[in-house]
Amino acid sequence: MATQANSVAHKTVVKVDPFIPADQQKGIHNRWHPDIPPYATVKPGEVFKVECVDWTGAQIGNNDNSDDIKNVDLTKIHNLSGPIAVEGAEPGDCLVVDILDVGPFDKMPWGYTGIFELENGGGLFAKEFNSRACKAIWDFKGVYATSRHIPGVRFAGVSHPGLIGTAPSAELLATWNERECGLIAEHANSVPPVAYAPNPTGTYVGQDLDSAVLKKIGEEGARTVPGREHGGNCDIKNLSRGSRCYFPVFVKGANLSVGDLHFSQGDGELSFCGAIEMAGVITFSTSIIKGGVEKFALKQPIFLPSPIDPLYSSKLIFEGISVDLHGDGKQYNMDATVAYKQAALNAIAYLQKLGYTREQAYLLLSAAPVESHVGAVVDSPNACVTLAIPTGIFDFVITAFPMQVLNIFADESIGHPSQGRGSHKT
Structure with missing residues (x-):
């Protein structure tokens, strides 16, 4: 007969509630900065779970009105769970991350897709469409999604983290801020903006840190909107369960963070809020390749996609x-x-x-x-x-x-x- 002996559940290193605003919870942050300490630590080879709020931090509701999309506070995004240190990881190493599973919370079997305002977020066709807020709610039934707002469709999701990456070093962070602030200066009046500069407003780190450290993170911390050399918000839909990711390590412990979970997404994520955004749970295992940055010429992450995809041949x-x-x-x-x-x-x-x-x-x-x-x-x-x-x-x-x-x-x-x-x- 089955017994509990030698049956140990995989631990959850970050626990959140998807119905509570992100800035009222621990283990969440919405800026990249090397001075954000690890919230949890794991050993190489250990299987662990991470719970994530949706990318806006519970600003969007399951209803038939998109005022929440129209008025979303973009200074508070994206909300990431972590950082999670991996014992033995050092700058110059490669952190190998296996995505073992991804799925929504049982108590929140729905997600949303949104079109943002031209003046607040934009999207691929923000200017062409002079876009105004609009959203669709999607209901999850097992692997399938349907929407009362878009009839006639039902599809299997390729659930994945839209945002995953390691922490930057101080030098790398300075490089990001210099080049992105330079781009902003070249396009000072662009609507929507071409990039998002560091902004203390809305900065959140769900840990008890010294006020001077929090102030520094707010003033210097890189916004989580784009993907960069460390990974970040790359929105690669095929990084679903079974994927393997090779990330460069820039700080001791690597300090892995993850968020912006998607139930499904099309290549390109057209509308900026352009996947089926969800809150949920992701399961990882990690390992370390010493000196992997040099061995693999790792200027940006390398990925092995999932072996599991919906079968849509036509x-x-x-x-x-x-x-x-x-x-x-x-x-x-x-x-x-x-x-x-x-x-x-x-x-x-x-x-x-x-x-x-x-x-x-x-x-x-x-x-x-x-x-x-x-x-x-x-x-x-x-x-x-x-x-x-x-x-x-x-x-x-x-x-x-x-x-x-x-x-x-x-x-x-x-x-x-x-x-x-x-x-x-x-």
Whole structure:
């Protein structure tokens, strides 16, 4: 018979409550800084769990109004669990992190995707759409997600951490701040901003530290918005359970932090709040490769993707080139971002023909497991990028015409993303 002998549960090194604001909890921080001490310490080879609040720190609710998206306080994001020190890790080493499992809290089986305001967060099409707040709530049933705000779709999630990385050294932090503040100075009046400078407002470290240290972290701490040399907010959807990550170590213990968990995401995370954002639990194991930075020429992390992916073999693929065909027709030279945007706009236009609103299409491409690939960046002047939508996520045939197959949109009272009272459709 089964016994408890030799049956030891994996420990949880950071515990949080997804319904309590992040800045009222321990073991959470929202800035990168080498002076943030480890909240917990683990041994190489040890399996451990980390609980995470959603990236906004419980600012978003499960409702049919997007005022919370419209008014989100971006000085308080992203909220990361940790740091977690790994015994024996030293600067110059490689920290190997195995992602063993990722999933939502049992008591919070839902997530959200949002379109941010042009003046507060933006997104890939913030300027083109003059974007206003909008959100879709997604309900989780096992591996599947559905939304009352985007009817006709159901898909399996590829759950993953949007943000994971090691702590920077003081020298690396200074490099980040110098180059990003320089970029801001070059584009001082950009809306949305091109980068986010250190900002004491909203800074939070869920540990009892000396006031001078907290002040220094607030004044110098790097915002967690972008990915950088240490990993960070890279939003790589295939880093789901079974993935292995190789991170450069810059400080003693490596000081690993994680957050911004996603139930699902499309390549590109179009709308900035562009995955199915969730709170949840992630399970890790770590090891150390001594001198790994030199051995692997590790200027940025290296990843082995998960062996587990939803099986969607049939896809409808949209091409984009580096010409603004949806705007003023301007020719760009080998700009893959322009090409990606054109592919996405082509897909949005197609989905609108199926009966979805532009907001629904925008949110869907952000949340569903769409795939994007660079076709070519060698044929001047046009880079070519593709965006592929799995046809199997729809409960109707999206290549079937005429459009009367889409009876699911006949009821105007359902199936629209929630919008803030101060917002409007574009």
